[in-house]
Amino acid sequence: MVALGRSGLSVSRLGLGLASLGGMFAAVGEDQAIATIDRAWELGIRLFDTAPVYGYGLSEQRAGLALRGRPRPEYVLCSKVGRLIEPGGPDLQPIWAEPPAGVGPRLDYSYAAVMRSFEESLARIGIDRIDVLHIHDPELDFSTSSTEAVRALVELRDRGTIQALSLGVNHADVAARFLRETGSTGPDCILLAGRYTLLDQSATDELLPLCHDLGVAILAAGVFQGGALTAPNAYPKLPPHHAARVDALRTLCRRYDVPLLAAAVQFPLAHPAVPAVVVGARTPTEITEVAGLLGHAIPPAFWSALERADLIPPIPPT
Numbered sequence: 001m002v003a004l005g006r007s008g009l010s011v012s013r014l015g016l017g018l019a020s021l022g023g024m025f026a027a028v029g030e031d032q033a034i035a036t037i038d039r040a041w042e043l044g045i046r047l048f049d050t051a052p053v054y055g056y057g058l059s060e061q062r063a064g065l066a067l068r069g070r071p072r073p074e075y076v077l078c079s080k081v082g083r084l085i086e087p088g089g090p091d092l093q094p095i096w097a098e099p100p101a102g103v104g105p106r107l108d109y110s111y112a113a114v115m116r117s118f119e120e121s122l123a124r125i126g127i128d129r130i131d132v133l134h135i136h137d138p139e140l141d142f143s144t145s146s147t148e149a150v151r152a153l154v155e156l157r158d159r160g161t162i163q164a165l166s167l168g169v170n171h172a173d174v175a176a177r178f179l180r181e182t183g184s185t186g187p188d189c190i191l192l193a194g195r196y197t198l199l200d201q202s203a204t205d206e207l208l209p210l211c212h213d214l215g216v217a218i219l220a221a222g223v224f225q226g227g228a229l230t231a232p233n234a235y236p237k238l239p240p241h242h243a244a245r246v247d248a249l250r251t252l253c254r255r256y257d258v259p260l261l262a263a264a265v266q267f268p269l270a271h272p273a274v275p276a277v278v279v280g281a282r283t284p285t286e287i288t289e290v291a292g293l294l295g296h297a298i299p300p301a302f303w304s305a306l307e308r309a310d311l312i313p314p315i316p317p318t
Contacts, residue, residue, distance in 0.1 A: 002275040005217030007164035007188040009131055011076050014294050015047030015278035016040045021062050022055025023097040028282050037066035039284035043291045049278050051080035051136055052117060056099040057124050064125035080136035080168050081117040082109050109145040114152035134168035134191050138178060146181055154185055164188040172203040179210055187216055194222030196268050198249055199242055204313050211273040220268035221278040229264050252305050262296040270315045
């Protein structure tokens with residue numbers, strides 16, 4: 001277990017994201033979802049990340065089914081605010097395969113909506129507390145999320161109701177702006193998807209140094225870049241510069257006998273601001289495979305070769 005920045009929490013180096021278990025892109029049965037979380041627990045994973053919008057409450061419900069009854073101090077549970085799930089919610093997303101009928105998300109970062117969202121998440125999960133609460137996609141209403149949503153989460157944090165105020169964000173520049181504008185009362189950590197990976201290191205210039213200076217932890221998600229590093233037929237979907245980058249990565253991986261996906265999982269963890277990587281899985285086999293990738297021994301010479309090839313930035317000292 002490692003410290004989650006200045007939050008006072010400790011997390012496992014590998015976390016399980018529960019979007020897939022809410023039916024993202026394909027349906028997942030309840031028994032399979034619970035078995036996947038159970039297997040993650042057996043593997044020592046103690047960081048679990050969900051959200052109201054994941055399957056319109058389905059992911060949170062399944063998190064509760066799998067985690068209720070386990071020793072509460074032994075794991076860190078994360079959820080999100082910014083969307084209410086309600087009858088006729090207009091902001092429907094076509095990526096959910098089995099959403100409950102008649103409900104949908106509605107974007108709302110107001111103080112009242114954040115408090116309501118938090119209480120509704122607790123009810124769906126059926127667990128007494130959520131440790132980390134992310135403001136989800138704050139760029140969709142930056143002015144409200146950086147003021148009213150922050151005020152609500154600071155209040156919850158000050159009460160001890162949550163332990164960490166966080167962002168769940170896909171853009172490094174949005175997260176950096178949020179940190180600059182909210183100052184010392186702002187996020188304790190940031191769930192950053194797809195912006196500190198082998199393909200996209202846009203967090204390197206501003207966000208990561210800022211987080212390191214402030215003691216704000218980055219939970220690195222999207223390390224497989226939406227399947228670009230896993231799917232053999234992903235090249236047609238990649239911009240030419242990314243496709244060339246994948247070719248160069250594969251060449252060095254073969255030279256040093258390093259699985260590309262092992263390098264993808266382990267790369268973010270070398271940065272001192274990144275205590276954990278969060279990955280999705282929809283079966284016990286998938287999370288077992290990722291845990292094996294995290295444990296795969298990678299020679300230091302491989303990382304040096306990536307640096308010389310300008311495929312990764314110089315790794316700061318830990």
